[in-house]
Amino acid sequence: MCEENIIICRCEDITLKEIRELINKGYTTVEEIKRITRAGMGPCQGKTCGLLIAKEISKMTNKPMEEIDLQNIRPPYGGVKFEEILTDRL
Amino acid sequence: MKNKANFVIIGGGVVGLSIAYNLAKRGIKDIVLIEKSYLGSGATGRCGAGVRQQWGTKQNCLLAKESMKVFENFKDILQIKRDIELKQKGYLLLAYSAKELEQFKKNLEVQHSLNIPSVLLTPQQAKEMVPDLNIENLVGAAFCPKDGHANPFQVTFGYAEASQQLGVEINKFTEVIDIKTRNNKILGVQTNKGFIETQKVIVAAGGWTQEIAKMVGIDLPIFSERHEILVTETVKKILDPMLMSFSYNIYCQQTPEGSFIMGYGPEGEPPSYNMDSSWEFLEIMSKKATFLLPPLKNIRIIRQWAGLYNMSPDKQPIVSKIDQMEDFYVACGFSGHGFMLAPALGVLMADIVTESELTYDVVLDIGRFERGEIIAEPSVV
Ligand SMILES: Cc1cc2nc3c(=O)[nH]c(=O)nc-3n(C[C@H](O)[C@H](O)[C@H](O)COP(=O)(O)OP(=O)(O)OC[C@H]3O[C@@H](n4cnc5c(N)ncnc54)[C@H](O)[C@@H]3O)c2cc1C
Numbered sequence: 001m002c003e004e005n006i007i008i009c010r011c012e013d014i015t016l017k018e019i020r021e022l023i024n025k026g027y028t029t030v031e032e033i034k035r036i037t038r039a040g041m042g043p044c045q046g047k048t049c050g051l052l053i054a055k056e057i058s059k060m061t062n063k064p065m066e067e068i069d070l071q072n073i074r075p076p077y078g079g080v081k082f083e084e085i086l087t088d089r090l
Numbered sequence: 091m092k093n094k095a096n097f098v099i100i101g102g103g104v105v106g107l108s109i110a111y112n113l114a115k116r117g118i119k120d121i122v123l124i125e126k127s128y129l130g131s132g133a134t135g136r137c138g139a140g141v142r143q144q145w146g147t148k149q150n151c152l153l154a155k156e157s158m159k160v161f162e163n164f165k166d167i168l169q170i171k172r173d174i175e176l177k178q179k180g181y182l183l184l185a186y187s188a189k190e191l192e193q194f195k196k197n198l199e200v201q202h203s204l205n206i207p208s209v210l211l212t213p214q215q216a217k218e219m220v221p222d223l224n225i226e227n228l229v230g231a232a233f234c235p236k237d238g239h240a241n242p243f244q245v246t247f248g249y250a251e252a253s254q255q256l257g258v259e260i261n262k263f264t265e266v267i268d269i270k271t272r273n274n275k276i277l278g279v280q281t282n283k284g285f286i287e288t289q290k291v292i293v294a295a296g297g298w299t300q301e302i303a304k305m306v307g308i309d310l311p312i313f314s315e316r317h318e319i320l321v322t323e324t325v326k327k328i329l330d331p332m333l334m335s336f337s338y339n340i341y342c343q344q345t346p347e348g349s350f351i352m353g354y355g356p357e358g359e360p361p362s363y364n365m366d367s368s369w370e371f372l373e374i375m376s377k378k379a380t381f382l383l384p385p386l387k388n389i390r391i392i393r394q395w396a397g398l399y400n401m402s403p404d405k406q407p408i409v410s411k412i413d414q415m416e417d418f419y420v421a422c423g424f425s426g427h428g429f430m431l432a433p434a435l436g437v438l439m440a441d442i443v444t445e446s447e448l449t450y451d452v453v454l455d456i457g458r459f460e461r462g463e464i465i466a467e468p469s470v471v
Contacts, residue, residue, distance in 0.1 A: 032128045035135060035243040038347075043323050043392055072395075075367050079323055079390030082376040090338070090381040
């Protein structure tokens with residue numbers, strides 16, 4: 001399949017082609033690619049694309065997967081509504 | 091990495107890169123910038139990225155206005171192709187007491203003396219602008235249509251690309267671990283990847299600037315403090331301007347893709363380098379946010395994080411030469427508004443190192459604290 005049609009980040013609609021272009025430009029960490037493309041910033045917070053991007057970096061830079069850092073996982077660990085946290089009024 | 095440089099800049103945040111660009115643009119050769127992680131990994135990549143010209147002191151208004159001109163023409167000025175996603179839908183500052191409104195009126199006079207197009211609004215006019223705004227307790231508001239928001243990563247990477255086009259060498263994932271000196275002169279910078287011989291060092295290391303100054307035996311009057319922030323899922327547009335209240339201590343905006351970004355100034359937070367997230371923040375933020383904009387109740391928070399404010403004694407930037415060490419300069423103490431001033435701060439640092447007359451009529455040197463020329467800004471969160 002053509003790399004333009006392979007979606008790596010479904011939340012932000014980022015293709016394999018875009019990821020490869022950035023790696024070629026020297027952005028060889030998941031954190032940098034996330035910040036340039038927004039891949040991993042959507043509702044799933046990179047649970048799918050994080051690993052796919054890391055694998056692509058590993059392949060293209062010939063670095064073992066263990067040496068590629070994944071993105072930071074931040075709270076809350078799933079989307080929570082403000083209402084669910086709200087205890088009382090201001 | 092070069093092992094010799096004319097200037098070494100420490101810190102790859104928006105300020106370090108703006109300085110690198112402005113120095114290179116003045117024709118200074120052999121500049122090397124060192125960043126311990128990726129570009130924008132410090133406060134820059136963690137900030138709310140709000141850009142406002144509604145300040146209470148003349149110099150902040152001036153610096154913000156000059157910086158806005160750069161944001162507005164970023165691609166052309168820097169000659170790069172990057173879109174910084176500038177949104178100019180204004181900042182709506184909310185007043186909850188007569189005293190606060192009085193202060194806004196005074197600030198407006200200062201702003202108008204520099205032709206900043208801000209206006210005063212009634213609570214009803216504020217509600218027309220933001221129909222979902224809860225106007226309970228509101229007595230008035232100030233609004234500047236030219237204020238807004240820009241993508242901090244794109245601005246940082248933009249300055250980086252423009253600097254590189256002008257010959258600056260940028261070394262990411264390289265940490266400065268020591269600065270060698272002899273008789274108040276710099277000999278070079280020791281990094282974890284090698285030594286760079288240089289006589290001139292500019293520190294723009296954000297929350298870590300005071301640690302780097304200690305390497306040359308200088309104590310800076312600044313400290314770092316954790317500020318937390320969160321982002322929601324993207325939803326349909328309900329908020330055009332950035333909302334900000336000093337009384338309720340909150341800022342909140344909706345970015346062009348539709349997510350809300352919001353934060354507040356922590357109370358009683360001790361100085362530290364702590365960048366962990368806390369549950370208290372979510373709890374307090376949810377009260378503040380849903381008070382201001384009730385429909386937020388049903389929107390999901392997807393991520394929270396924290397960054398460091400680097401605080402100075404008068405909450406104003408320090409952009410200065412340091413007299414105790416030859417050719418040692420610092421740009422720090424931005425106290426929560428360094429992103430929006432970065433374009434102008436880079437110009438000022440270039441003036442200082444080239445010993446030119448300052449482009450802007452401002453006092454940001456470190457000597458002001460000793461001279462007692464502290465300029466207190468009334469409008470900070
Ligand atoms: C939550 C939050 C919200 C904010 N909101 C706004 C806002 O709405 N508008 C606004 O204008 N400002 C805002 N700010 C402030 C703004 O982010 C900062 O003032 C600005 O980003 C400072 O830029 P800088 O380049 O000086 O620092 P930083 O971006 O912190 O850059 C410093 C860099 O130096 C590097 N470094 C440190 N030590 C070393 C070393 N030993 N060797 C090599 N590199 C090193 C760091 O890794 C870092 O990348 C906010 C800040 C926070 C935390």
